Amino acid sequence: MITTVVLNPAIDVRYSIDRFELNKSHRCTHYQKTAGGKGLNVSRVLRILGDDVRATGFLGGNSGEFIAGELHRLAIENRFVRIDEETRTCIAILSKDLTQTEILESGPFIKKEFVDQFLTLYRKLLDDTTVISASGSLPRGLEDDFYSLLIEEAHKKRVKFVLDTSGLPLKKAIQARPFLIKPNQTELEQLCGKKLSSEEDVIQQACELYFAGVENVLVSLGAAGAILVNREGVFKARIPKIQAINPVGSGDSMVAGFVHAISAHSDWEHALRYACACGVANAMEEETGKVNAETVREVLKKIDVFGAVSK
Ligand SMILES: Nc1ncnc2c1ncn2[C@@H]1O[C@H](COP(=O)(O)OP(=O)(O)O)[C@@H](O)[C@H]1O
Numbered sequence: 389m390i391t392t393v394v395l396n397p398a399i400d401v402r403y404s405i406d407r408f409e410l411n412k413s414h415r416c417t418h419y420q421k422t423a424g425g426k427g428l429n430v431s432r433v434l435r436i437l438g439d440d441v442r443a444t445g446f447l448g449g450n451s452g453e454f455i456a457g458e459l460h461r462l463a464i465e466n467r468f469v470r471i472d473e474e475t476r477t478c479i480a481i482l483s484k485d486l487t488q489t490e491i492l493e494s495g496p497f498i499k500k501e502f503v504d505q506f507l508t509l510y511r512k513l514l515d516d517t518t519v520i521s522a523s524g525s526l527p528r529g530l531e532d533d534f535y536s537l538l539i540e541e542a543h544k545k546r547v548k549f550v551l552d553t554s555g556l557p558l559k560k561a562i563q564a565r566p567f568l569i570k571p572n573q574t575e576l577e578q579l580c581g582k583k584l585s586s587e588e589d590v591i592q593q594a595c596e597l598y599f600a601g602v603e604n605v606l607v608s609l610g611a612a613g614a615i616l617v618n619r620e621g622v623f624k625a626r627i628p629k630i631q632a633i634n635p636v637g638s639g640d641s642m643v644a645g646f647v648h649a650i651s652a653h654s655d656w657e658h659a660l661r662y663a664c665a666c667g668v669a670n671a672m673e674e675e676t677g678k679v680n681a682e683t684v685r686e687v688l689k690k691i692d693v694f695g696a697v698s699k
């Protein structure tokens with residue numbers, strides 16, 4: 389069983405507007421509401437790929453009810469702790485020229501009693517989990533080292549821990565040696581505190597994270613593909629050129645693709661190719677955090693993986 393950890397879920401609202409302009413009101417006929425936050429996008433894509441998934445974290449209020457309904461509809465097992473504050477909403481405004489403006493709420497405050505409830509549940513869920521996939525920001529009330537704590541618990545039960553987060557929670561989590569992290573270039577730059585202006589710079593930073601104890605460092609580079617550093621070496625994935633429609637959630641789809649592949653005991657090369665195919669397939673869909681399984685199969689044939697340099 390794959391368990392997704394979604395500590396700060398969200399209702400994702402997407403507005404498609406011909407040309408978004410500041411200081412203007414926009415009447416919008418094209419919009420959609422989905423169960424989101426990075427980890428729920430990962431969960432949805434895993435279900436599309438045919439995996440059994442259960443999701444855990446914190447849910448509250450009417451937004452929490454909406455998300456619980458979506459989980460039921462998608463057959464994702466709901467193991468969320470109920471809280472007394474409202475789950476957040478995140479807004480993405482997409483223009484025809486593909487510019488993207490996002491407003492991400494910070495999320496509810498999680499009281500200590502709910503944190504304790506979650507930790508007890510999490511330890512129990514680890515007993516029949518093969519891979520944990522944890523994604524997204526931390527809601528208020530959780531310490532910056534919360535993911536480190538979850539990784540250490542997973543180590544005790546020999547469960548692989550895949551983490552997609554950013555900022556301080558990511559920095560702290562690296563010390564606990566997760567199985568995989570997936571920063572994009574901006575997140576990698578935040579992590580090392582400098583601009584990375586060439587592929588060599590990106591590779592060097594990814595290698596440093598590998599030597600710090602992360603087994604797989606997967607850096608996603610948008611339309612430029614991805615780089616993976618692990619004990620086999622440094623690898624680059626080149627992806628086909630496509631007409632992107634909505635790239636929001638491509639990183640989440642990429643994580644889902646990697647988790648799907650390793651759960652099926654594929655080797656890392658297939659996992660990298662599959663992860664990229666899912667990221668590309670998501671960018672070709674209108675809906676955030678969604679892939680078409682047939683598109684994934686087609687794109688997979690067009691992805692090249694080659695050794696970038698040896699460490
Ligand atoms: N415009 C695009 N065209 C083709 N593939 C894309 C595009 N944007 C993202 N992808 C695919 O999705 C993956 C993750 O996207 P990226 O934008 O790097 O992540 P994030 O959403 O976390 O910022 C990329 O490595 C690539 O495989």
Ligand SMILES: O=P(O)(O)OC[C@H]1O[C@](O)(COP(=O)(O)O)[C@@H](O)[C@@H]1O
Pocket residue numbers: 396398400424425426427429478479492523524525635636637638639640641676
């Ligand atoms: O949990 P965070 O880090 O605040 O991010 C939340 C947002 O990230 C997204 O998952 C998009 O992420 P990516 O484009 O990086 O895959 C949105 O759906 C969501 O609202």
